[in-house]
Amino acid sequence: MNARRPRRFRGRRVSWLRLGASVLGGLALLVAGVAAVAPPFSFLPTGTPVDQRWFAGYYDVTLDQGVALAGDEMIAAPGGAVLAFVVAAGDADCTPTWGKTYTLDDAATRFDLDRRIERMRREGHPVMISFGGAINTDLAVACTTSVDAAKAYGAVIDRYGVDSIDLDIEGKTLADRSSWGRRANAIARLQGARPADHPLTVWLTLPVAPDGLTADGRDLIAGMLSAGVKVAGVNSMTMNYGIQDPKNLVDVSKRALEATASQLSTLWDDAGLDLPPGGVWELMGATPMIGLNDVTTETFTLDDARAFTAFASDRGLARLSMWSINRDHTCGPNYPFTGTVSTQCSGVDQGDETFAGVLSNGYLGRYANAVVETDPPIIEDDPKTSPYPIWNSTTFYSAGVKVVWHGSVYVAKWWNQGGNAPDDPTLDTGAAAWSYIGPVLASDQPFRLPQLPANTYPEWDATTLYNQGDRVMVDGTGYEAKWWSRGQNPARSILDRDYSPWTPIEGTVDAGASGEGTGGNAAGAAGPAAGAAGPPATG
Template structure:
């Protein structure tokens, strides 16, 4: 006998509070994740740009720093310093009061070197002012004259960014500050009308509490005049503190930078330009003085540089700089390694194998703060023409447009001699002969240093001369053998091989039998 079938019943649902809790947690998590995704897409959170590294170069210091041939990306963006008023011509720009712009082109090859830097992919800014000399805003008592003075420099070097280093007596000159602000506003407006731009950084002294009252006034004056201020660069140096391993200078630099950040944000807000915290940091620059500072008790070490670099990354400052590339090495004999007196060509501390530029720029952008213009080439010294080529594709040098004699493989060249080879200007580091410019000599050491390209408008430099009677005058009827020396119009030449009737200095097919004698050869 079987058990009779029962009518089916609805199964009873049993609630698991644990499962309910899991479902609720998952629902909240999914909802929060979706909210975060949508919120990020809608609000587009402000992501700061990486900081830019730019190192100052003292253009008038000796020995000259070869910024035109950067050793690495940390040297690709330089700030050339300083343009001040010419002490003899008042409202006229000069480099350090030593060179007019034309003199800088001829005596320190500045136009050519800037062009060479740009050929490597680097960029140059110019800094006006500095600790010494008279800033143009003070020297030029007429605003239009001041506009012309600034514009002359901007045009000459085709600048898209400048630095105004305002310190000392310059900050005390209220009228000069107002003229400077008005002039810069006009220059920026004219640039904008031409579909160009000019970024303007203000470099000012700071204390641990931030800008001085005069420095803050300089910022507010610029903003009140309508100047588009790219950023405020704090000179985080010369605080007058005593540094040690337990009290490193980097602590003071960070403290001063934080104070500067607050002042910048407040100053822009007062001018009607509200900045987020990130935006305000993007308008802050940090510039330490590497090694021994002007204060005997104050030293900025490589370890300090590491701390400042990490801080700059953490807050994404607009710019990290340093004073200066000229000083980024350990002092060598006859100077001692460690000094308490500032040197222009070394840091005054034992850096070992480290370089401040590499440490401060690590993981920062070395790109220019403002892209170079993409306009058509102009006739300014910064624009380099395409080299002429011969039948075999080789570059042909023209003595009529070469600023120095064309290199001759049989010539002898004392140290310091400048020549042209394949549309490039080279300078001999020491006495050399037979080594092609750009090639390594005996032992792998290159005797030639690249200065920069031949520029539009270049003309031959005056040839060296010697007193009449130093060598016999060249005679077209006289046969000459190799090694014979003669004078033609006071210019000395040496015979490379036998010749007769071939005038020295005159190009001929197959090469001249004469080579120019350079002073000291």
């Protein structure tokens, strides 16, 4: 009863070589079967197709100053630009502004933002508008209804003609759950009003921790999807983790992105939405803060940028950005606050490299086939409709003065007269006296000098000797003498502020003539006057 049963194949040992061959053979048959019904590896997510990956650095519009030329670095940066940040004018004022610093009209007149955006579009560099940010009042918070919020968002979208927007939701705005529904319904309303062949692309930019999105971030995304918002992707702010000893900022960011990918997969599944063909990474973007971060123990170097871009490329993230284009250069030698984060330089030695150049490597696919106007017609300028005086080779121009030539707007880099036309292609950047800003826009107003009431001041007389402080009028515009003169036409000061003995009385000349606004039509009256002279050696 207790006899042992004989073993089958007694004395035979397992051949691991034969077993391995059998397993490999079985796998080969399995792969062959799959290949018979589908292309090789088509069942594996591949991330975003290379020709659809894109880079766009953030550009802080609120740092621009009225008299300073703004945006040249924005235009020169590779890829596109994300302009930041549009916010409400006040806690209870739903009017959109640029960081409460400029109204939309201010940005147009003070530094030609509308014109620069149109230039980028024509040159194949798309622009995205970012709403929100870490400070100020978000539109969804200030607007009391989703209808009002939709109007505010829509006014910005329509003005700049953009098809893509970025909702940067962080800090107190992310914690304000009362605004979530207004924002979601407003964006869904705007998307629903667009034709199917011209959709509004919406990205959510959210903070991440080393373990991924915060609870508020996850819930906000779920709410947007539930409201019917078509979310193109989620851009993770891979910065400011608050780790005292991060050791390797790239490793922390990799971990954060891997965790975010898992969270987004769950969110899309819970919403009953299919992931894109490339998998969850096709829904993702990442934005590091270049150089010194707000957390002093965290610094993102150029080597970090290379490693970060390699990881993004390997996973197939759809989008890379950075904060910010304004900071993408080494701080100058006169900046004494080493170790302190600056809004205008990175705080690390970049040599001849830029972070944008590194991070955009492999992320310019979307721009490769951009339509660029390569053979534009020569435009005949019309002084009756031109937003600035039309360039004239015999006129004197001060630095900062704007002119129109062949349908484009230029600004003088230094005092000049005569010389090459502003659009002369034979001059390099250093030799040209003019900088190209952008095209004349259909919305531009004709160049006109505001008028004073008749007889406010005496009419200027060529034979009269005028002393400092004297005031006169020419064709309804007021001028004040800076020093003594005789026979010097005050109208010359509209374009030549350096050597004219006159200056337009503040408030009577539109800012365009002084390089700060749209201006008025003084082209005919602003030519060089006979007997022109500089200021005397003594005041």
